[in-house]
Amino acid sequence: MRYQRDHGLYGALIVREGESAYPIFSETFEDHPEKKTMAIVDSMINEQKSSVTPRYCLPDGSGLPVQFDHIQFQMNGQRLPRRASVVDSNTQIEFYVVGGTNYRFRIISATILNIFVISIDYHEMHVMATDGYLVKPFVTDYLVVHVSERYDFILKAKEGMPPGFKFPIRIQSLAVLCNDNTKLAGKSYGFLVYTNGFDEMRPTFPARSIVQNNRCNDKSNPCKVLNCPFEKMPKDYSDQGSYMMCFNVLALQLLIPTPKYEYPNSVVEPGDEFFFNFHQKNKSVGLINGIKFDLPEEPILISEKIENECAYPAKCKKLGKRHCPHTIYLTHDGHSTRFVLSSLRLPVPITHPIHMHGHSYFIAKIGYPEYDESGHIKAPNKDLKLPSCGNATWSDGTPGGIFVNSTTVRKDAIIVPAGGYVVIHFLQKNPGWWFMHCHIDYHLNGGMAIAIGENHRRASTPPGPLHHVTKEFCFTLQTFLYKENSTELVVPIEP
Helix, strand or coil: CCHHHHCCCCCCCCCCCCCCCCCCCCCCCECCCCCCEEEEEEEEECCECCCCCCCEECCCCCECCCECCEEEEEECCEECCCCCCCCCHHHCCEEEEECCCEEEEEEEECCCCCCEEEEECCECEEEEEECCEEEEEEEECEEEECCCCEEEEEEECCCCCCCCEEEEEEEEECCEECCEEEEECCEEEEEEEEECCCCCCCCCCCCEECCCCCCCCCCCCCEEEECCCCCCCCCCCCCCCCCEEEECHHHCEECCCCCHHHCCCCCCCHHHEEEEEEEEEECCEEEECCEEECCCCCCHHHCCCCCCCEECCCCCCCCCCEEECEEEEECCCCCEEEEEEECCCCCCCECEEEEECCCCEEEEEEECCEECCCCCEEECCCCEECCCCCCCEECCCCCCCCCCCCCECEECEEEECCCCEEEEEEECCCCEEEEEEECCHHHHHCCCEEEEEECHHHCCCCCHHHHCCCCCCCCCHHHHHHHHHCCCCCCCCCC
């Protein structure tokens, strides 16, 4: 929970695809999650007060939640070396492959706040899944991963590569010096090691490191970067004269189409559209629509009345002054629902990874800010207008380009670009109370969250005896079904 995860109290639960009567994948691959999973954690060295002049930014000039001297990355519980030339193999994390074989790798971001970029020298990544959903293979050189996101990719080990050849796996920050995109806030290395054709184990003879420099310096063949939080890659990221082409998650399409009755419409009713702007007031205060979420006196699940509740669209006179159990009620069972997630607040907007419990959602559109020639943010996106405190609205009616179909990518954590917005669609078909929040720990712990009451009177609440100390209780299937099919709905009126 919260900071406990940051200090190592977590693990990876891998759920494989079920057996199918027909082939799902066009190529075969080795799938050993115990050997080919990368769980990434970050450490900020010498974290500094938010009042200091920013040293690090994202390449588009957007801000970071905190400042620090540099970032150190860990993988699978082990600190990674900060140089690719480390000689002692006992301090390295190595992944062993045999030439001519395909391997499934899984990436899990358990970072506190930092976006990282992963690449493997002289190898491409064939992305095949995100947040648990299989997608049509997308070949990329670099992959951007924010807090809580998960990606799977196929690595195609090169045919005929001699045993002992070792290639750096680069884990580098997206954050750079504010005045120099070539200077990263942190970089660490794992290694891909080729072995013989019989055993996936460390070669008995010294490994030969193969480092790829100037990978993206060919203007006619720019590197691909998947899951970009920018419309275009700002100039000179990580290397002077680099050429990179950005692709957001809308470049991905589901491998297995969603059945018609399981995905939402592209057009929603006016009463099923809601707006949420995410903003960091300072290191300890995070806001949605200008309001800081405060925990209620008792759990919402068992509350008849939520004390001091403020329900969407909550009144908000001054940014960050209202602290309360912030809620929103969805009362149209089965309806297509639209959430517009934004990060528009000036002077320095921040990129937010937004996660919703109880749902995966369909990415219907991503809107970006205006940029200058260097790729720095010049002005927030003008599709939305944002009051001094409260929720945004469309500036001039619903913009075009909002679209969902059977192959639209699904996620449960999405990067909201600084100065821009993301439109997500989902169906109201999971009654209960769900939490939506920014997954940057400082923001979540600082109140950048909202509780979603989705047809909550129909949800199966905990059995009554569990509200108190008890030795036994009975909760039957009939009780569960009765609760699920109840139509009683109560929506509070904002005071």
